[in-house]
Amino acid sequence: MEDEELKFQRGDLDSVMAAHPHVALWVKDFEAKYGSRPYYYGPLDRDARKIQPMNLIYITKEPIFVHMYRPVDADGSEGQTLWFGLEPQLTDEEENIRRTLIEVLLQEAPSAPSFTTDDEFENILSGMIDRYTILDSEARNATRRQGRMWEVLGMDDKRIIVTKEQRDRLRYIIIRDLIRNGPLEPLLSDEMLEDIHSVGLKHVHMDHKVFGMVTSNIRFRERDLLARYLRAMSERIGRPVSDNKPIIDGALLDGSRINIIFSDDVSMLGPSFTIRKFAEETISVTQLIKWGTMSAQVAAYIWICLEYGMSVLVSGETASGKTTTLNAILPFIDHNVKIYSAEDTPEVKVRHKIWQRLVTRDSKNEESRVEMFDLLKAALRSRPRYIIIGEIRGVEGATAFQAMQTGHPVIATFHASSIVKMIQRFTGDPINVPIRFFDNLNFAIFQEVVEAPGGGIARRI
Known part of the structure; x- marks a missing residue:
């Protein structure tokens, strides 16, 4: 990205247009239609939200650019925020x-x-x-x-x-x-997107780190094309989708998590999917401190706890940044020990030399199926220093507490917004952990999504 920033200076849209005819064609058409010229911002940062009116172009991965535009009505009210992916087009x-x-x-x-x-x-x-x-x-x-x-x-x-x-x-x-990634390449190349939502033949919507919910110019115009694309993508990630198995979870090649709901009788508006994007590089604890997600004192406390082999749950609501925080704190564990991870969808990023990474396996044949419960039972025989569970959802939660009881520290993420709700979920169906077992859990981190000063969203512990 540094090379791209040097190549095209902020404000120099003419140089971008000269180097990329598809951007030049887009800008000329936009000027003719709306009478205004976008501002070239360069690589995007959170200060971009200060630019008003919103009409800017930023670079993602050359030759892909993004045009952000928010129209203003005659009465001064603002419309929905539009995200236009600019990529080469064929005649x-x-x-x-x-x-x-x-x-x-x-x-x-x-x-x-x-x-x-x-x-x-x-x-x-x-x-x-x-x-x-x-x-x-x-x-x-x-x-x-x-x-x-x-x-x-x-x-x-x-x-x-x-x-x-x-x-x-x-x-x-x-x-x-x-x-x-075919027609989704402009979306997946944009590191400023967090979640990508596609429902049937509607325009794709995204959660943007800077501008919130935005609407894109990308859509599938035919159901057959959408169905073929999702079949091909699911087969590529090793989780084939079909009418017999219409719901699958998996990970794309860049580590992003995808959920596909395929069959029309399940997804009434047509096949749909959601992609949770992850940063190409693991976000560090120092970066989380800089963003205000956690304080330096909290980071130091977590460091001491992990250094001494304590068990922790990173808990919060959907999209609160649990996995990001989990990956950020893993370097606090001694790098000379064995780490064992068990996940449905591979999201955990461990830097340790001795890392036994396992994922579940779906199969129609029950004997061939490998579930989270099976992986955690195997973990108890593998003598790891730490067991990392991508996400506790079901009966594997009871096995996680049994691992803690046998002296194997556990780190996991969990969907619960408070300590009360966390205990309620663990002690109820389908996990059913007796409340008297909770003293095996040393501490928990609760993370939430809040409105950031100046607009947008932020995560806080």
């Missing part, structure tokens, strides 16, 4: 070239080099795109084998003539659709 001619290239790439895939990571796959795919296209400037000066004779011999030049700008756009779209 009809370029779309035909894309289809042809995809066919060629699929034909050549068996002979392509093997790969183990998405980055390697991206480099291979990018090289193949270069190999099967030729720039118009090169084509004018090259002797190309074309014609029926060369075609019969299988030696004709099949490269497609494109401009440099066309090749860049084609490269972006092909890699976006085959490796990354």
Whole structure:
């Protein structure tokens, strides 16, 4: 992001437009329609909410930009906040070239080099795109084998003539659709988004860290397209969705958590999904102190507790930042000990060298199914220093307290907004932990969402 900030200085929208034709086209159309020009902000920060009226463009991951706009009515009242994802678009001619290239790439895939990571796959795919296209400037000066004779011999030049700008756009779209996140790429590239909500064919809505709830220009226009996309995404993350199993939870490749509700008879307005985005890098305790989420004294207290092997629950309401806080405090544990984590969806980020990371496994076959309860039973035989549970929801809560009783400290997240509600949930169905067992829990952290000074939201312990 630092390189991008140096490349385009704040306020210099002209340079952005010169480097990115799709941004230039968007700005010109916007000016013609609304009579105002957006301000280029650069990488977004929380001070951006001070800019009024709201009409700014910020960079996420080049070549993707975001335009934030809040229209003002004639009476001075403000409308809903709009989020426009700006990414390269293909013309009809370029779309035909894309289809042809995809066919060629699929034909050549068996002979392509093997790969183990998405980055390697991206480099291979990018090289193949270069190999099967030729720039118009090169084509004018090259002797190309074309014609029926060369075609019969299988030696004709099949490269497609494109401009440099066309090749860049084609490269972006092909890699976006085959490796990354397809039409959701602009959303998932924006680190300022917390939750992404899609219901049927409606426009996607998001919870923004700076501007609150916003409405995007991204939507699925056909149910079949939406259904195919969700099937492909669920298969990619190893949790295939279907009419027989319409609800699944999983993790995307970047660590974001996704919940899909697929079947029309369950999700009445059409297939829907929610994505909880997580920062690419773990947020540190010092950053939480800087934001005011916790005080330095609270952080020091947690440090002492974890250093001496005490059990803790990080509790709060939905989207209160429980997992973020849990990940931030894990470095307080001695780095020379074994950590054992058990999760439904992999969200915990542990920096320790000895980390046994396990996740549950769904299966129609009961013998093949691995549930949280099974993982926690296995933990008791693994001799970890700490057992980390991504989230306690059901009967595994009783096993967590049994682990505490046997001398295995536990760290977990839990949905409850107060100590009273936490005890009520633990002692009731389906967890059923006897209240006399609660002295095994050393302390709990309660986190909540509050309105931040100057607008927006903040998390507080």
